[in-house]
Amino acid sequence: MRKIAALVFLVFVAFLLYGAYEMRDFGRPPSDMDDYIIENSQNETGANNAVTAVVFDYRGYDTLGEATVLFTAVAGVMAMFRRRDDHA
Amino acid sequence: MWAFIGTTVFCFIVWLALSFNGHMWANDELLAGAVLSVAAGVVARTLFVRDFKMAHPKRWLFFLAYLFPFFYEMAKANLDVAYRVVTGRIRPGIVKISPGLKSDIALTMLANSITLTPGTLSVDLDEDNNLYVHWINVDEGALEEMPRPCRPVCASFSQWARRVAE
Amino acid sequence: MTMPDEGLSPVVRVIAAMLFPFILIFSLYVILHGHLTPGGGFQGGAIGASAVVMLIVAYGARWVESKAGEESVSVLESLGGLMFVVTGLLGFLLAATFLSNFLVGEVLFGEIPTFGSNPGILNTGGTLPLLNIAVGLKVIGGLASVVLIMALGSRRDAA
Amino acid sequence: MWSELIHVVIPVLLVIAALVAILMRDLLASAVALAVMSLLLSLEFYILQAPDVAIAEAGIGACITTAILVIAIKNTRRMEEEA
């Protein structure tokens, strides 16, 4: 069983590592979408920090979802450690 | 009330330092700083200010004056530790000293000063306000006396601490 | 030697008390200047929560609970979430779409900075500072209450 | 030239820290090694010119992750079971 697991793991990792080899060069990204954001974020959102502009404006919906994730986790942890004195 | 004001002022000063950008502060910056300092002051007031001894400006002057001998001791001791690191000659031990300080702030200041000057490291303090100091090179003379002498461990720090915060 | 069951030595307590307002105001700085300098709601919220986390370890979870219970901390979180959603809803009530930046060009946070390098004006960014504050409140409340509950939870069942 | 060197060295350190984290049988030591990894990760973010992310990783990775890990270890047990 452990041998099979090791084999599976090695195959999986081999594909990932070959993927890293196939990857484009480090430091030279294609940048259609991002160049638009870098150039226009100051005018469109009035924020100096393009990252914040992306986080709260261009991808604000993601941020909403992410805040929801945190809220969910807190609700879950609270449910995990809730008092149960009113339960029969 | 005074605790709140003290905390707020502290927060406001920190805010001003943080938002300094080479020019004079803009109005909106000052306004936001004031509002947020008040908020932080409300939250932190009971923690930050216990008593009002530290409000006296004399203590702050003493504190500034203290920095110079402190830095001198620190540099001296650092060279000593550098020597020990290179040669590996150590004689460690934990000694108990009784600085005779009472307030928490003074003790904290003393303990941190002792810790920051290499060669000595405050390990623990008990309810009688005795400090236990780990000493990397225990002095022969200090081993003999039974109420251990403060002098070789912490120079004149305990006096300074008393002057500043006691 | 009588050791207090909770919290750490007085040295740590004094330093924690000194650092607490500093971390708090620093976190508020990071939150409010999110659109100018690195930082924003999450980062500032995490820093602010760390301040509470530091108090939990220095003074004990009971002590923190006696000052601010987990329920009241989580109200902060709900308020942050509500503020976010309401700002989003205002986006299409006042302007075009959900979460649109309806404050650019208005009085509050409405100025548009000059293009390129500039020293940074606080009064810019449209809704971004509002959303930053909302997320900041939310993250402070959320993370602080997570650690608080986990620290308290163990004792709760034992009783 | 120096910046390339740095871009090579920090990832290597990061991998070493992660390896240390998983090799320990003492979970507390693992948590400490994980904190080191998060520290180095944050430095790497910083050097890749992402200070926003570095702050977030600092606040969350250095402080809160370790805190809840330590609390969880305290409520359970410190040593991993024998293999």
Added chain:
Amino acid sequence: MMEWVLYACLAIGLLFNFLAVVGLLRFPDVYTRLHAGTKCATFGSIFLSLAVILYGLWRFYDGNEAMAALSVHAFIALVALLLTNPTGAHAIARAAHRSGVVPLQAVVDDLEEHNQQSMPTSQEEKNVE
């Protein structure tokens, strides 16, 4: 002139940081490592941040006004470091002693004696897991 001051600061800082890790690796137990580790590193970092502060002031003097902020922020970082580092070292030393780590090669241990007087069996109990 200014360059050489900066070079000196950087060199001292790096030297002490290097000594710190050497001490960390060479010394026999936790307490002595703490001496080397946290405090030599703190001393080194003081000089490194001093270099940054001076650099900022130098640029400020040269006419780049915003660089004063660099100095101010670096100074705040330095103060924070000076407050937290010794406290952390103290907390760790205390915890190490309470969890039963014995100082090696120690010629004297007053704290151990004190503990044994007040609470004879405490060390063994605390050292579980």
Added chain:
Amino acid sequence: MWNLFDPLETTGGFWSPILWIIAFLVAFLIAYIIWGLGERKHGGGEQGKPFLSGTREPAKEAVHVRAGNIYWGFTETLHGYYGAMKKIHTGIVNDYVLWILGMAALFFVVLILPEVIG
């Protein structure tokens, strides 16, 4: 839009539940009629009771067939299959992860290798 009762076109024919219900009712009616034509008096009296060969009838609770016993023969016949299945479903979370990674690796192989070889 509102032609609710149209039959559903399938590939080879159609399916209309309404028609099916009508057909079912008609068949049911026919069966009922046939049943009604039969002998009414059959089944009463002594003949209707079960023959118990003298032993007392066990309590109803005792003869209720429990779930574990249903399809016992089926699982017994497919003994080997169920043994293999039991071996697979270990209940250990690491193994679950292994299955996922294994399937992902398999997908990689299936998707990528043909091009590499061919």
Added chain:
Amino acid sequence: MINNVPFFAVMLLIAIGLYTILFKRNLIKIAMGIVIVEAGVNLFLITLGYREGGLAPIYTHLPSGVEIPGGLVLPVPQALTLTSIVIGVAILALILSFVVRIYRHYETLDSRNIRRLKE
């Protein structure tokens, strides 16, 4: 090849994390494995956004003479990473609270012994 060192490091981090999840039996270790994978993926996103010689895309006090947009790194991966970091800590908190609960009921953290539900 040498250009891709960060990518290789990322993949190695992911591999280390997966190794932990696959072969370590302790539940807290498994949680740590998830943290490591998370770290790897975050680092991957950031390395994807790095532009050679670029600065952070923040205009406040930007040094003069920086080319826009060529001299700034990409902002979107940083935003994605922020989101994913917070998601990671949320998941970690939930897993650890489960672990504490499990320990109450099972008195063990060994995943081989936590299998009341099987087949």
Added chain:
Amino acid sequence: MNWTDPFLISLAVLLLCMFLALIRVLLGPTAPDRVVALDTINTMVVAAMLVFGAAYREIIYIDVAIVYAVLSFITTLYVAKYLEGGSL
């Protein structure tokens, strides 16, 4: 004179120091040893961040160093609390 290179060289030396400290994390026989190494690395990371920020003349980067200077100490406190015993 361009000051980028001296700062970057300092950074490289600091990285070497961090590597050595990492060995202590690996070897450290007890948990406090590892925490000491963590503290050392933390101090060095703060220094490295300051130096890097100065190298690129980015004022705003220094905030990150402040965050680290303040927050990593909390990690130390938690581990110390664990080692000391007593409930949290």
Added chain:
Amino acid sequence: MDWLLTHAPALLIALPLLGAFLTPLIDRISGKARSAFVLVVLAATQLLMMALAWDVFTQGAHIYTMGAADPTATVPAQAAVPVRIVLQVDGMGAFMGLISVTVSLAAAVYSLAFMHRESGQGRFYTLLLLMVVGMLGMEFTGDLFNLFVFLEVLSIASAALIAFRFYHGDAVEGAIKYIVISSLGALMVLLAVALLYGQYNLLNMGALASVLEYTYLDKVALGLLIAAFAMKCGAVPMHMWTPDAYTVAPASITAMLVAASQASLYALFRICFSLYGFTLDLTTVGIIIIALGLLSMFIGVTMALPQKDIKRLMSYHAISQTGYMLLGVGVGLYLLAHADFDTYGIRAMEGGIFHIINHALYKGLLFLTAGAIFYKVGTRNLDEMGGLAHSMKYTTVFFIIGALAIAGIPPLNGFASKLLIYESAYRVSPILSIVAMLVSILTLASFVKVFHSAFMGPRLEGMGDGREVPRSMLVGMGLLTAGIILFGLFPDWVVSNLVHPAAQALADQAAYIAALGGGV
């Protein structure tokens, strides 16, 4: 009305989210107010969803660009590619949204009575609403990273709910398995997103679809995505978490988990059809999905047969029914580029998609009846049950209807969708249909077992108090039963008005790309 419909995609997510944020606050005031509030929010969501679905099915897909000046402007004026997050509700999305909201509403109504003995109900309803948010978010989004975020919302909310009754140790066990597995799956999705982003610098699915080149890294990403989503929807051999999690969750949550796993199924189909589409090696991927479907069907049902735990048995059936959907849609994918697609490929997809809604209805109903039994009897072990038909008449009827529907007995809805799948799969290979029919028979057999051992037989001691379950539970079950009967009686109406547009929306990649602003 028009204004409402325009903003409906965003509102549909904002509404339950607002409800979730408000629930803890209202819960501090009064428990009754909180329950009423949750129901009102869910009902409003349901109404809005129905209105939106009506509009989508009659007028065509909705596009909503978050934060833009104009909801339909996916691509900003000077840019070449979409920058903002785009929500896209086409036939398939609206169809899935209807399912999710309906099941959630029924489950919430059911929970009113089912959970009333628990503490911490405020948290329960908060998490329930968040699950709705997660499902709707996954189904509406047109953005890959956003898909990941809502996947996480869904996973975390589900895990917390699975472990809600943590005082049973195995509840937490099921939850921790679920959360470990699903967070790993989510990380795989994130890695795939990063791989795609790194190559094309795009996150919008339509724009990505128009430039995808199917390179090595794209294939790695595809493998990761298929594995992750197939795992999340419970396809064999990655199904092991399903019975564990479904068994220990509260019954109403199990019904919702079925809908949640179908959201993942939807994401799988979206990835295959809309994101990769014709660049795929359709035969290979089609065969992969068909094989997953066959395995799921067969192993699911055979594992279900010997189970003694009623909910565990039903969970294995959920796996096997998922197999039908995978089979139907997989046949469609296999034939997508084929000339036969218009004749029977689309029929197979219709069958598979119709089966999704049928499955959500009857499996939700069956889990709810299982919960009703648990509520009365206090055990899930079939060996200890018997004679419940004496006391729980309505529950028995509901169970019979659900069991007949899942087994594909004619006048009910399961038969219609299965018929579509059988006939079109037969054209591809007779073996597929034969296995499908066999599985159907075995399904019937295992439900006969459940029916016999739980409901038939004499009245046993200790089997509840001899009364029917509270009314709100019956209402929840009745809602789903009504759906089953209606869908069974009017299959053609459903297929031509709901299912066919959904299948068409999946199959038509060009329309998807155009709607999302790709390929400009």
